[in-house]
Amino acid sequence: MERFAGQVAVVTGAGSGIGRELARGCAAEGAQVHLVDVNESVREVADELGGVAHVCDVSDPGAVRAVFGGLESVDAAFLNAGVNGVPSMLQDGGALDELPFEAWRRVLTVNLDGLFCCLQESARIMKRQQRGSIVVTASTAGLRPEPRVSYPYVASKHAVVGLVKQASLELAGYGVRVNAIAPGPVVTNIGGTAPRPEAAVAAWENSIPARRWGQPSEVTDLALLLADARSAWMTGGVHLVDGGASALTQVLSSELPGARR
Ligand SMILES: NC(=O)c1ccc[n+]([C@@H]2O[C@H](COP(=O)([O-])OP(=O)(O)OC[C@H]3O[C@@H](n4cnc5c(N)ncnc54)[C@H](O)[C@@H]3O)[C@@H](O)[C@H]2O)c1
Numbered sequence: 239m240e241r242f243a244g245q246v247a248v249v250t251g252a253g254s255g256i257g258r259e260l261a262r263g264c265a266a267e268g269a270q271v272h273l274v275d276v277n278e279s280v281r282e283v284a285d286e287l288g289g290v291a292h293v294c295d296v297s298d299p300g301a302v303r304a305v306f307g308g309l310e311s312v313d314a315a316f317l318n319a320g321v322n323g324v325p326s327m328l329q330d331g332g333a334l335d336e337l338p339f340e341a342w343r344r345v346l347t348v349n350l351d352g353l354f355c356c357l358q359e360s361a362r363i364m365k366r367q368q369r370g371s372i373v374v375t376a377s378t379a380g381l382r383p384e385p386r387v388s389y390p391y392v393a394s395k396h397a398v399v400g401l402v403k404q405a406s407l408e409l410a411g412y413g414v415r416v417n418a419i420a421p422g423p424v425v426t427n428i429g430g431t432a433p434r435p436e437a438a439v440a441a442w443e444n445s446i447p448a449r450r451w452g453q454p455s456e457v458t459d460l461a462l463l464l465a466d467a468r469s470a471w472m473t474g475g476v477h478l479v480d481g482g483a484s485a486l487t488q489v490l491s492s493e494l495p496g497a498r499r
Pocket residue numbers: 250251252253254255256257274275276277294295296297318319320321348352375376377378420421422423424425426427428429
């Protein structure tokens with residue numbers, strides 16, 4: 239029996255990485271999938287899955303309204319679109335006194351404003367239908383500081399966690415659940431399509447008790463569970479899937495910038 243037979247799922251950021259895998263998972267379980275992405279390549283993924291592509295910038299409220307406004311019902315909304323691409327405090331240009339305001343805003347605009355727009359539209363539909371599950375892709379960088387990740391990424395994901403918990407309070411009484419997954423380092427395009435420097439890959443690996451990066455499919459099973467009836471009593475949660483990374487103290491003071499005292 240397919241888990242999502244007859245259901246409608248929306249996946250944002252579905253053109254690549256975790257979102258593409260989420261869309262695959264939904265389609266494999268029988269859902270009609272609406273794939274949202276700012277990148278035209280989402281059309282290919284939608285064709286492959288027999289889903290519907292929507293080329294849309296999640297941070298454009300009008301465009302998001304147009305996508306959700308065309309849907310009669312939504313059973314599961316996977317609000318996953320996100321960006322980084324900004325240097326961390328350990329990289330050139332990423333320190334507090336160097337980071338351009340424009341870079342800060344670019345990440346906040348997609349990761350936070352974009353989530354808000356999609357959350358609002360999902361809530362409008364799900365409150366009306368008195369059911370639904372919203373699953374947001376947060377990050378371990380939303381649960382604690384991470385000097386190897388940019389300021390706006392860490393700040394946006396902390397805000398995402400707050401938004402998920404706050405929304406879960408309002409929506410629970412309408413039969414709508416809101417949860418987040420918090421992945422650790424996963425092999426996707428979020429850091430760009432160029433191969434990552436070997437030293438950086440190894441340093442990250444060394445901070446993961448499982449001793450390797452995750453694959454998108456290792457993250458999406460958890461998200462799919464949060465959308466199906468077996469998790470009916472789960473809401474307002476932020477669920478780690480990180481190879482144990484959060485259980486380990488990751489960064490030594492000797493690795494931080496600045497003179498040693
Ligand atoms: N890869 C990781 O290590 C990791 C870890 C924790 C959390 N995450 C989160 O997972 C989510 C998915 O990222 P990923 O790792 O699969 O990266 P990815 O770059 O492979 O996929 C992100 C997708 O989002 C789309 N996107 C970007 N801006 C958009 C916009 N304005 N409107 C619509 N779509 C937009 C991109 O085109 C891309 O297809 C993000 O929220 C990210 O923060 C990733």
